Amino acid sequence: MKLIVLAYLLSTFFSSVHAKTYTVGLVDWPPFAYVDNQSIRGISVEIVQEVSKRTGITIKIVEFPWARLMVLLEGGKVDGIAFVAKNKERERYILYPEEPYYTLTTVFYVRKGDRDQVQTYNDLYRLGVGVVRGSEYFDPFNNDPKITKTEVVKEIQLLQMLDKGRVGVIVGTHPQVEAQIAQHGFTEKFEQAVYHPGNDAQIYFGLSRKSALASYESRITEAIRAMKKDGLIQKISKKYLK
Structure with a gap:
């Protein structure tokens, strides 16, 4: 503590x-x-x-x-x-x-120019996703064993991994993840994927x-x-x- x-x-x-x-x-x-x-x-x-x-x-x-x-x-x-x-x-x-x-919505982020790589939920099976351990996003994603998930402790780690190309897709919540992207200077490097779950958290x-x-x-x-x-x-x- x-x-x-x-x-x-x-x-x-x-x-x-x-x-x-x-x-x-x-x-x-x-x-x-x-x-x-x-x-x-x-x-x-x-x-x-x-x-x-x-x-x-x-x-x-x-x-x-x-x-x-x-x-x-x-x-x-x-x-x-x-x-x-x-x-x-x-x-x-x-x-x-x-x-x-408060109400959040789930969003997926990719590097600039890659937004079309994630057009549907099924694209996540092919690409895998970086997630924060213990976070709830939406169903069926939360418990989908067919999606390869790379877990980290903090969201900043996801941003750093996406920037370095260690993962191709990360998941977060709007507007929280956008605030972190801006805070850490990644606004010009990342963009939202085409696919949006359309859920409320x-x-x-x-x-x-x-x-x-x-x-x-x-x-x-x-x-x-x-x-x-x-x-x-x-x-x-x-x-x-x-």
């Missing part, structure tokens, strides 16, 4: 909630979460901060490696996760609020089923709905997706 902790100790009228500080984990995933001058910043960080403010739930945010974070959530050693997509395995130990706070503030934080699911859902309705989530996003 990296020793980078962002704690929000907020006053509250809900004394029963205020009595405990809940740990919410995340991983480095710009622009939703990243370290900047020893502080954790990003879209999801600000959203969790606002949920804390609106609900009176005291939260501290801690960065973990992805695999360790899943183990801690399953055991109730961490109370929540700032961003997570649904899958059946995770639903065993993560409670998802009724309201997601919902992102949630997940709660460990073994944590007392799960009992506040309805309050968290109400806060997220209000933030979407008043335009705050869109406003936060625009700060990081320029």
Whole structure:
């Protein structure tokens, strides 16, 4: 666990909630979460901060490696996760609020000039794909054993492998992957493939089923709905997706 902790100790009228500080984990995933001058910043960080403010739930945010974070959530050693997509395995130990706070779409990227190489899903069988380990993209891709997948820990590694020609295709989520492509100077080198799955991937503030934080699911859902309705989530996003 990296020793980078962002704690929000907020006053509250809900004394029963205020009595405990809940740990919410995340991983480095710009622009939703990243370290900047020893502080954790990003879209999801600000959203969790606002949920804390609106609900009176005291939260501290801690960065973990992805695999360790899943183990801690399953055991109730961490109370929540700032961003997570649904899958059946995770639903065993993560409670998802009724309201997601962000919608992503899956995209495939190739080197400039190669976009026609991936025109249909079947082209992925021939080419193989670079993926981030543990990520959920879309079905049937997630569990398709016929597609050769090269796994890495972080998305920046995918970009570097595509740039060096070690893989011909990578998969990511819009608009997150575009932000990383721009940040690392690959905009003129990469382009989206012709094929688009056309799926929506919902992102949630997940709660460990073994944590007392799960009992506040309805309050968290109400806060997220209000933030979407008043335009705050869109406003936060625009700060990081320029």
